[in-house]
Amino acid sequence: MTTDTAPSLDRILEYFELPFNDLIFRAQQVHRQHFDANAVQHSTLLSIKTGNCPEDCGYCAQSVHHQSDALAVTDLLSLDAVRAAAAEAKAGGAQRFCMGAAWRRPHDRDIEKVAAMIGAVKALGMETCVTLGMLEPRQAERLAEAGLDYYNHNLDTSPEFYGEVIHTRRYEERLETLEAVRKAGIKVCAGGILGLGESRRDRARLLQELAKLPTAPESIPINALVPIPGTPLEHAPAVDEIEFARTIAVARLLFPSSYLRLAAGRERMSDSLQALCFLAGANSIFLGERLLTTNNAEPSRDQQLFSRLGLHPTT
Numbered sequence: 001m002t003t004d005t006a007p008s009l010d011r012i013l014e015y016f017e018l019p020f021n022d023l024i025f026r027a028q029q030v031h032r033q034h035f036d037a038n039a040v041q042h043s044t045l046l047s048i049k050t051g052n053c054p055e056d057c058g059y060c061a062q063s064v065h066h067q068s069d070a071l072a073v074t075d076l077l078s079l080d081a082v083r084a085a086a087a088e089a090k091a092g093g094a095q096r097f098c099m100g101a102a103w104r105r106p107h108d109r110d111i112e113k114v115a116a117m118i119g120a121v122k123a124l125g126m127e128t129c130v131t132l133g134m135l136e137p138r139q140a141e142r143l144a145e146a147g148l149d150y151y152n153h154n155l156d157t158s159p160e161f162y163g164e165v166i167h168t169r170r171y172e173e174r175l176e177t178l179e180a181v182r183k184a185g186i187k188v189c190a191g192g193i194l195g196l197g198e199s200r201r202d203r204a205r206l207l208q209e210l211a212k213l214p215t216a217p218e219s220i221p222i223n224a225l226v227p228i229p230g231t232p233l234e235h236a237p238a239v240d241e242i243e244f245a246r247t248i249a250v251a252r253l254l255f256p257s258s259y260l261r262l263a264a265g266r267e268r269m270s271d272s273l274q275a276l277c278f279l280a281g282a283n284s285i286f287l288g289e290r291l292l293t294t295n296n297a298e299p300s301r302d303q304q305l306f307s308r309l310g311l312h313p314t315t
């Protein structure tokens with residue numbers, strides 16, 4: 001989808017307002033035209049540098065501005081530690097290994113260390129993704145040279161609601177990093193979080209902003225807020241489950257050939273809600289015990305769920 005053909009906000013809201021059965025049916029039709037409807041892509045996350053982040057994202061355990069007691073702050077992990085975690089993730093069935101660092105923007109010396117990690121993970125035969133905060137164009141080019149497959153950088157919410165949640169950077173800066181990543185030839189992973197206290201209109205605007213990118217992100221994570229004690233959003237109410245599934249279905253209609261990841265928040269979701277999200281067009285998840293600082297859905301529970309639903313990993 002290009003900027004010229006990006007749907008209007010009214011059109012997106014019309015999708016949201018469709019009778020639920022019609023919306024899910026349409027999303028499922030589009031999904032089947034572009035994907036094996038029973039295949040789910042598996043990624044595993046590792047926090048390679050945890051905590052002490054100067055940004056103040058209201059949802060995040062890792063900001064220096066919040067007091068999340070349970071957080072185990074670390075420096076950048078060693079290459080050996082990353083290689084071992086990636087090998088374990090591969091043995092657990094992950095196709096892609098995603099490494100996250102709590103930086104506002106990396107130093108060039110960090111980029112060199114992460115480039116070595118990318119090389120080590122690729123040598124295991126896995127796809128790589130990193131999320132390191134804002135990037136300069138030359139840093140994106142260096143990561144591309146190292147063989148990086150995906151860069152994750154989320155818009156998180158609508159431009160209008162953004163300032164309610166994050167005060168230390170601008171929406172435009174997120175868009176600039178996405179542009180640098182795209183220009184460097186790295187695939188884009190960009191999505192958002194539901195449950196920040198945003199309205200349906202904000203959810204529609206987030207999807208519209210993603211659709212306005214010159215090329216649609218290949219991967220779109222939809223996170224459900226994991227409320228973290230000590231953060232400003234610790235008491236934010238969960239999004240209604242039907243609204244959550246609607247958002248996935250609308251995303252499927254707008255991004256027919258992108259992978260839609262049911263990302264953070266699955267630990268608190270019922271199996272039925274996850275099944276509904278797969279029906280609505282979600283076809284990617286994080287697999288493994290941990291996300292970055294919080295627990296993921298239990299691997300054994302995931303196995304049972306996939307078996308009950310007849311889902312198999314993407315080949």
Ligand code: SAM
Nearest residue numbers: 059060100102103131133154223224225226264
């Ligand atoms: N520091 C980098 C950045 O923000 O771009 C990379 C890591 S950051 C933790 C990656 C993404 O995780 C955020 O953009 C946000 O969408 C998601 N995230 C962080 N904390 C979350 C939470 N408590 N619940 C759900 N998603 C969360």
Ligand code: DTB
Nearest residue numbers: 100131221263264291292293294
């Ligand atoms: C994304 O959209 N979700 C992941 C990944 N990109 C880096 C992060 C989820 C973090 C959940 C909260 C935590 O574990 O700290």
Ligand code: SF4
Nearest residue numbers: 053055057060063102
């Ligand atoms: Fe830092 Fe990323 Fe957390 Fe924001 S989401 S506080 S940038 S680690």
